[in-house]
Amino acid sequence: MEKKDHIISILVHNKPDVLARVAGTLGGKGYNIDSLCVNTTTQNDISKIVMTTSGSQTTITRIENQLQRLVDVISVDDLTNVESIHREMVLVRLNLTAENSEAVKNAVDTNKWKVIVSGDTYVIIEITGDKRQVDFSLARLEPLGITDITRTGLVALTLED
Amino acid sequence: MKLKGTEIFLKVLEEEKVDIIFGYPGGAVLDLYDQLYQSNLRHILVRHEQGAVHAADGYARATGKVGVCLVTSGPGATNTVTGIATANMDSIPLVVFTGQVPTGLIGNDAFQECDITGITRPCTKHNFLVRNIEELASTIKEAFHIARSGRPGPVLVDLPKNVMAAQYDYDPANVKIRNQEAVYKPAPKKMANVLDMLNAAKKPLIMTGGGVILGKASDELTLLARKYEIPVTGTLMGLGSFPGTDPLWLGMLGMHGTYYANMAVSHCDFMLAVGVRFDDRVTGSIETFASNAKIVHIDIDPSSINKNVTIDLPIIGDTKATLKDILRFLEEHHYIQDADSRAEWLRELAEWREKVPLSYCQNDEVIKPQYVIEKLQKLTKGDVLITTDVGQHQMWTAQFFNFDRPNTFVSSGGLGTMGFGLPAAIGVKCAFPDRQVVAIAGDGSIQMNIQELATAAQYNIAVKVVLLNNEFLGMPRQWQEMFYNKRYSHTDMTYAPDFVKLAEAFGVIGLRATKPAEVETVLEQGLAADKPVLMDFRISREECVYPMVHPGGSINQMTLGSREMIN
Ligand SMILES: Cc1ncc(C[n+]2csc(CCOP(=O)(O)OP(=O)(O)O)c2C)c(N)n1
Ligand SMILES: [Mg+2]
Numbered sequence: 076m077e078k079k080d081h082i083i084s085i086l087v088h089n090k091p092d093v094l095a096r097v098a099g100t101l102g103g104k105g106y107n108i109d110s111l112c113v114n115t116t117t118q119n120d121i122s123k124i125v126m127t128t129s130g131s132q133t134t135i136t137r138i139e140n141q142l143q144r145l146v147d148v149i150s151v152d153d154l155t156n157v158e159s160i161h162r163e164m165v166l167v168r169l170n171l172t173a174e175n176s177e178a179v180k181n182a183v184d185t186n187k188w189k190v191i192v193s194g195d196t197y198v199i200i201e202i203t204g205d206k207r208q209v210d211f212s213l214a215r216l217e218p219l220g221i222t223d224i225t226r227t228g229l230v231a232l233t234l235e236d
Numbered sequence: 237m238k239l240k241g242t243e244i245f246l247k248v249l250e251e252e253k254v255d256i257i258f259g260y261p262g263g264a265v266l267d268l269y270d271q272l273y274q275s276n277l278r279h280i281l282v283r284h285e286q287g288a289v290h291a292a293d294g295y296a297r298a299t300g301k302v303g304v305c306l307v308t309s310g311p312g313a314t315n316t317v318t319g320i321a322t323a324n325m326d327s328i329p330l331v332v333f334t335g336q337v338p339t340g341l342i343g344n345d346a347f348q349e350c351d352i353t354g355i356t357r358p359c360t361k362h363n364f365l366v367r368n369i370e371e372l373a374s375t376i377k378e379a380f381h382i383a384r385s386g387r388p389g390p391v392l393v394d395l396p397k398n399v400m401a402a403q404y405d406y407d408p409a410n411v412k413i414r415n416q417e418a419v420y421k422p423a424p425k426k427m428a429n430v431l432d433m434l435n436a437a438k439k440p441l442i443m444t445g446g447g448v449i450l451g452k453a454s455d456e457l458t459l460l461a462r463k464y465e466i467p468v469t470g471t472l473m474g475l476g477s478f479p480g481t482d483p484l485w486l487g488m489l490g491m492h493g494t495y496y497a498n499m500a501v502s503h504c505d506f507m508l509a510v511g512v513r514f515d516d517r518v519t520g521s522i523e524t525f526a527s528n529a530k531i532v533h534i535d536i537d538p539s540s541i542n543k544n545v546t547i548d549l550p551i552i553g554d555t556k557a558t559l560k561d562i563l564r565f566l567e568e569h570h571y572i573q574d575a576d577s578r579a580e581w582l583r584e585l586a587e588w589r590e591k592v593p594l595s596y597c598q599n600d601e602v603i604k605p606q607y608v609i610e611k612l613q614k615l616t617k618g619d620v621l622i623t624t625d626v627g628q629h630q631m632w633t634a635q636f637f638n639f640d641r642p643n644t645f646v647s648s649g650g651l652g653t654m655g656f657g658l659p660a661a662i663g664v665k666c667a668f669p670d671r672q673v674v675a676i677a678g679d680g681s682i683q684m685n686i687q688e689l690a691t692a693a694q695y696n697i698a699v700k701v702v703l704l705n706n707e708f709l710g711m712p713r714q715w716q717e718m719f720y721n722k723r724y725s726h727t728d729m730t731y732a733p734d735f736v737k738l739a740e741a742f743g744v745i746g747l748r749a750t751k752p753a754e755v756e757t758v759l760e761q762g763l764a765a766d767k768p769v770l771m772d773f774r775i776s777r778e779e780c781v782y783p784m785v786h787p788g789g790s791i792n793q794m795t796l797g798s799r800e801m802i803n
Contacts, residue, residue: 088414091365096357103358133542140539146362146382146416 080109081135082161082231085124085142086149089115093147097124100141106134110163110228121149125230152233159233161205165212165226166191168199169219179219186215197222205229241369241400242271245333248376249277251408254304256280256295256666258288262308263348264335264397280666280695283687285312287659289319290685293328294660297646298621299667300452302329302383309335310348313394314355318653320390321359325650326473327450329388331379338398339367353394361389369402378413385416387537388450418536420557427565429549430508433530434566437506438577439584440466443489446473446649447511447535451555454478454642457510460563464573466508467585469497471518472634473649474511480638481618486585487594490518491785492631495592495794498785500585502792507531511555514544515650520791534558592783592796594635602776603752605629605704608759609636612674612702615759620672621664623647625657625681628710631781633676655684661699662692672700672763679705679729686738692768693743700762701770703735706777714780718795739770748772 087093094113101108109127116123128138139151169179171193179198183190189201202212206229213224239247245268249257256278261269272279282288285307292303303323307316313334323330337346353363362382364375372395379391434440448457454477461468461484468478469486478485487494489501501507507529512518519525525545533540533547534555541550551558596606609632612620622637623646624630630647639645646664648656661675682703692699709727716724739746745765749758755773762769782797 091367092353092357095354099357137539137543140537140541144387144537144539 078129078131079155080127080129082154082159082229083126083128083135083138083142084152084154084231085126086116087122087124088147088149089120089122090147093122094124096145096147097126097142100145101128101138104141106130106138112228112230125228127229154231154233157233158235159231161229161231162203163206163209163227163229164201164203165209165224166199166201167213167216167221168197168223169216170222171196171198172220175220182215182219186212188212237405238403239406240271241372241395241402241404242268244369244373244404244406245376245395245400246271246275246277247406247408248373249304252302252377252380254302257304257306258282258291258295258663259306260285260288260308260312262310262312262335264309264312264337265306265333265395267397267400268306268335268395278666279306280662280691280697282659282662282691284685285315286319286655287662287685287688287691289316289330289332290322290653290656290659291663291666291688292330292332293319293323293656294623294646294663295667296323296328296330296663297660298643298664300450300643302331302380303663304331304333306333307335308348309337309352310350313350313352316392317355317359318651320356320392322648322651322653322656323390324359324361326446326648327388328390329383330390331376331383332390332392334392334394336365336394336396339396340398342396352392356392359390360392361387363392363394365394366396366399369399369404372399372404373406373408374411374413377411381413382416386418387447418554420554422561423551423553424565426549426551427561430532430562431566431569431571433506433532433549434464434571434573437530438574439504439581440506440508441500441504441529442466442468442478443501443507443509443512444468444470444474444477445510445512446471447555448474448477449511449642451511451536452642453511453556453559456556456559456563458482460559463563464566464571465578465582466573467500467582469493469500471512471515471649472647475634475645476639476642479640481640485638486589488634490515490791491520491787492635492781492783493785493791494589494594494635495783495796496585496588498783498791498794499588501526502528502790503584504529509533510559511535513540516544519545520785520789524790524792596779598752600752603749603755603773605632605706605773605775605779606636607752608702608704608755608773608775609633609676611755611759613637615756615763616672616674620644620674621646621668623657623660623664623673623675625675625677626652626654626711627678627681628706628714628779628781629676629678629704631711632704635781654678654681656681658682658699658701659685659688659691661701662688662697665697665699673698674700674702676702676704678710679703679707679732679735680709682735683732689739689742689744689768689770696767698766698768700765700768702759702762703770703772704775705735705772706775706779707732708777710779711781713778717778717780718784735770735772745769746772748774750774
């Protein structure tokens with residue numbers, strides 16, 4: 076069966092260990108987590124975990140069922156084929172040198188990247204978008220001399236309930 | 237009224253109707269043990285914490301109630317892990333209480349500290365660390381609820397010493413827990429599908445598993461099979477869920493299943509699989525498993541469906557409620573089986589049964605293990621609760637003892653834990669002091685928890701150990717015989733204690749049979765005693781378990797053993 080990226084949204088009771096349980100359930104059964112985002116919802120005692128993973132539909136159904144077995148899991152939804160908005164953020168640090176500073180400035184202007192902070196020898200840029208947009212920007216930044224990046228996992232929200 | 241944590245603990249156990257706990261003390265739980273000193277709650281002091289968990293597990297399997305253990309922190313807690321994993325694989329409801337260092341020391345590598353919730357996360361249904369006294373009562377109550385609801389399983393509750401010493405205004409009316417009960421939803425469309433499939437079927441088969449016993453659905457399953465003349469096979473965990481002496485019973489399927497059960501699986505065109513999870517020891521090669529059949533799978537746990545075998549019609553639900561629904565639906569729609577095709581199918585099955593029955597050859601010289609098991613059935617008239625260890629003796633028990641009632645066969649199926657039999661029998665006997673309880677043990681396995689003979693002796697828990705002693709780790713030896721050219725690498729157990737003397741040293745009666753003629757007398761003597769007994773049966777050393785499906789092979793490709801052995 077065809078392997079595909081999937082975005083899974085998991086509502087959980089905000090109990091100690093709940094993240095370890097979710098992650099452990101997948102890791103222990105040999106499934107991969109590609110990215111993970113966790114935070115509370117409007118209710119303090121309920122958290123949402125958005126996770127991306129890849130696999131055939133059978134694998135994804137298994138993952139959903141395994142997660143559903145956990146006592147602290149309230150619901151598991153695969154958002155892949157549901158109308159939803161996806162975003163992730165990357166902070167990128169570039170080394171500024173005499174040679175590249177002009178090119179960096181131009182690239183920032185043309186791509187409308189957001190500069191968070193800059194100094195004599197560095198600049199930190201924020202990029203937000205869906206996975207495709209972020210990958211695209213990173214590809215353009217690459218030749219300019221990236222020294223480090225931090226990438227959040229994907230977050231997602233459905234258009235309707 | 238302000239109560240101490242230890243008092244709340246006992247109060248909640250009382251509310252949960254706990255009548256026995258299996259445990260072992262230590263520093264972190266001494267306050268609790270002090271509370272027990274003044275309590276009427278029955279406590280069995282085991283000799284190793286693994287024994288405590290297996291005993292609680294045996295108690296749970298035989299009664300259908302939640303088994304309870306209490307152990308100390310650190311090594312006490314880690315010693316429970318094998319027991320917990322055993323219960324988890326077979327979905328047995330347990331609540332295991334572990335002591336923990338005071339909350340202020342957690343994370344400091346304090347003396348006898350260990351992260352037992354971390355260690356047991358993958359092998360419990362759920363676990364808790366109680367962080368403060370306010371949560372104590374609700375956590376314990378929730379633990380019991382989780383252990384027995386839905387697909388049951390073991391729950392561990394870690395109790396820091398200072399939490400148990402703290403005081404709190406306890407009012408049972410104020411304790412709130414989350415409800416985990418799965419709500420049964422009738423599915424009339426699916427019932428109609430079942431009816432259609434049954435109507436179309438010429439060779440229907442029921443496959444019953446542990447979920448039928450856990451779901452207390454044996455009566456419904458038996459009624460369904462008998463009413464519509466559907467033959468039944470079962471997994472190891474399903475033994476007893478359908479009467480083993482009924483002509484419709486084909487015996488166990490799978491690696492050491494009967495020839496006719498495995499042939500039935502390969503030839504059936506409709507399979508109703510109830511409360512099973514299609515373990516690889518059961519299915520053999522997935523591709524050829526029941527490949528001619530439409531499969532309906534009833535299970536309470538959605539994660540069991542389509543996990544190994546592709547299912548045509550999954551029905552997620554409690555086995556009892558679902559079978560009741562099916563019975564009602566078939567009745568309302570006046571289903572009757574086609575008498576001709578059913579007779580033809582049953583005749584085909586009878587032919588296979590006649591062609592290769594379960595058999596062995598008993599001579600005058602050497603005791604055959606199967607003979608001991610058959611004699612045991614005869615002498616007890618089947619009215620006995622049986623536990624086993626793991627290995628050949630376990631498979632012979634599954635094959636040669638006919639279990640007529642649910643909750644009478646107690647064995648570690650999923651994890652296959654050697655050393656399970658004796659402590660589990662102690663737990664079973666505690667639940668049913670007036671019934672005959674027999675542990676069918678292997679000489680390798682018994683040495684893994686032999687210390688529990690002291691527990692049996694101390695409380696005069698009159699379990700009877702039937703030791704099928706082949707002086708081998710017989711099951712791996714059989715594999716070495718078949719797949720490794722008889723290179724018996726480290727499976728010879730000739731160097732062993734004198735089990736009769738050892739039993740006596742523990743204060744238990746020790747008996748021995750070395751010749752077939754002695755089997756009956758020893759069994760009679762052992763069964764009649766009102767004390768714990770160990771019967772050492774010196775059996776044929778290189779007897780194999782047949783039939784055998786080779787690992788990963790098709791279920792209908794079986795090695796049947798040397799045919800000349802079959803009389
Ligand atoms: C704790 C544990 N260790 C190892 C095994 C692997 N194993 C399965 S059966 C077996 C041999 C059991 O020997 P014995 O109890 O004498 O039973 P027999 O097969 O001889 O009847 C072994 C080592 C196991 N199942 N459990
Ligand atoms: Mg042996």
